[in-house]
Amino acid sequence: MKYIALIAIGTLLLLELSGSIPQSSVGGPMTIALVVFAAALAVGIRDAWLNNRGLLGWIVSIIVSFVGTFIAAEIGNLLLVAILPLMSVEGSLAETRHPLLYVWMIVMVLLTMLGSWTALRLVDRLR
Numbered sequence: 303m304k305y306i307a308l309i310a311i312g313t314l315l316l317l318e319l320s321g322s323i324p325q326s327s328v329g330g331p332m333t334i335a336l337v338v339f340a341a342a343l344a345v346g347i348r349d350a351w352l353n354n355r356g357l358l359g360w361i362v363s364i365i366v367s368f369v370g371t372f373i374a375a376e377i378g379n380l381l382l383v384a385i386l387p388l389m390s391v392e393g394s395l396a397e398t399r400h401p402l403l404y405v406w407m408i409v410m411v412l413l414t415m416l417g418s419w420t421a422l423r424l425v426d427r428l429r
Contacts, residue, residue, distance in 0.1 A: 303345065303419060310341035310411045315404065334407070335375075338414050342371035345418045353426075366425045367418045374417020378410050 314337050317323050323333045346367030350360040389402060 303348070303415065306341055306344045306348065307411060307415050310337055310415070311408050313337050314407045314411060318404065318407065334410075338375065338411060339368065339371060341411065341415060342367045342418050345371075345415060345422070349422050362425065363422060366421045370418040370421025371414045372417075373421070374414045375410070377417070378413045382406060 314334060317333065317337070323330050343364060346364035347360075349355075349367065350363040353359070353363075355363060
């Protein structure tokens with residue numbers, strides 16, 4: 303899990319620092335979401351592989367990983383909306399390249415990975 307998180311964080315920061323994440327209202331968030339959900343897929347596959355799941359177990363692990371990631375991403379977005387007005391940012395984080403943008407990318411990856419892992423642990427208890 304640590305390696306998946308480090309690869310996802312490194313990918314996001316590399317994409318942002320190289321200017322590969324579009325500044326448009328749809329393209330940028332979709333690029334970030336693609337990296338986050340690729341990490342969720344990797345977490346689901348890792349869980350299925352390490353626990354020697356059958357075909358149905360692989361499908362369930364991947365779906366549960368995506369659901370946990372989605373829920374954690376929504377919670378993270380709620381936190382960002384609550385914190386952002388407290389900061390003195392003129393405009394959007396993507397336009398201003400505020401340091402909070404890079405911190406929030408890292409926090410978002412870690413939070414979504416935690417959501418994915420938590421969902422997988424909950425389903426393991428139910429099996």
